[in-house]
Amino acid sequence: MRTTHVVVVMGVAGTGKTTIGPLLADRLGVPYAEGDDFHPQANIDKMSAGIPLDDADRWPWLDAIGGWAHDRAGLGGVVSSSALKRAYRDRLRAAAPGVVFVHLTGSRELIEERMSHRQGHFMPTALLDSQFATLQPLEADEAGVAVDVAGGPEEITERAVNALSELPHAVH
Template sequence: MHSPLVIMGVCGAGKTAVGAALAARLGATFKDADNLHPLPNVEKMTAGIPLTDEDRWPWLRLVGAELAAEHPHGIVIACSALKRAYRDAVRAAAPSTRFILLEVDPSVLKERLVQRPGHFMPPALLTSQLETLEPLEGDEEGMTVRSEGGIEALIDQILANLRQVHPAIPAGADQK
């Protein structure tokens, strides 16, 4: 079985779409960490107020607990995980977690956010997220991938990279 996976990045990077597609190809459970946010966090973001670290710690503990829980076929979670400290908090609960950072051109991000009205993360918070993002460091388990070329091509790239460290990734994951 492979390590728990977190698809990370700023709002609009495609975390949910990529995470759900990757989980489907792996036969794993998929969860969106947005659904684990306590109500006060959702209310702040809906009002266009960036979360503080104090707002995030309880949420990150929930994300880590979900990753550490028993998932017989693995788990993929979509989670922003913007700072190293946030990823460390998740790894404190689930040490074998691998992070996959989706990089997207800021102009594409803005376009995507404008096209999804009604989401609690308004486009106005994109700048705050881009400023907060700390790319994966060399000692962190994971990879950075450019989110372009369509979801299936991106999943193929992620799976090829994962197989370098997890040769036992199911062969059926290659089938679309």
Template sequence: MAAPRPSIILVTGVSGSGKTTVGELLADRLGWDYAEADDFHPKANIEKMRAGIPLTDDDRMPWLRAIARWIDERLASGKPAVVSTSALKRRYRDMLRRPEVRSVFLNGDRELIERRISARKGHFFPAKLLETQFRELEPPEPDENTVEVSVRDTPDEAVQQIIDALNGPAGKD
């Protein structure tokens, strides 16, 4: 028997990988709600990143707990949603993992992502912090059952690949 379709999709990757763009488009295509993980950061985290100071694991814990609470609330209410979050390390993803949650990883090369970050207007995350994100990134392992999509794909192509993967053999147990 096929497992039920996930009711929460995490769109993960380093800053500038297209999480918001892909996440919003995916949620729109599915008719689900969307949440931007940056909105869960305490003000102190935003100010620290704006100042070019990388976050520590201690800084990230309240943020991850807030996202996990939001996921649990969504699951309890039966309202499916997409949420974008860097979830750079496995232990972060493990905090957010639930049977009804499926992860997507937007994977790409640093040069392309750095160009994207440099072109963004009005975002608090400076390009110089990208180095720390790549240094801390622990790409998903096969046992995490993550859909991997290249950042070189257009957002429409990425979303279609995600939907196909969720509806195909990888989306069934």
């Protein structure tokens, strides 16, 4: 299976974007880009200190991800980005109009439990509340699917592939 779409794997911290993204890219036959790699050092320092990012912090990061997605338009790719607000997704769509979102969803309890087992990640569990407070789920007019993160990585990836294949302009 290969796609020419750019898929943004989104969701709050701890939903598995960094795990599911590469698996999904492999299944779709396209390259993967880790959204965290697009953060400037100042953002990483801020989050590491337990300080949530504000919109001014996020715009350059989203623009960098949008630039990557723009460059992959028609070629396909998968990139991770929390993309928590509609405005953030709109900014990504402005840069790369054909992007499709996979929103990884799950209960706060499950996500917090998974975050507590992560090693060496800059996002502390303490910022999870701010992530959920910021989250605006995909709206009906946004190209994308919601995928529950209960289960193992392969199961979640399979769910994502199946959901994407059911979109009106299916991702194949």
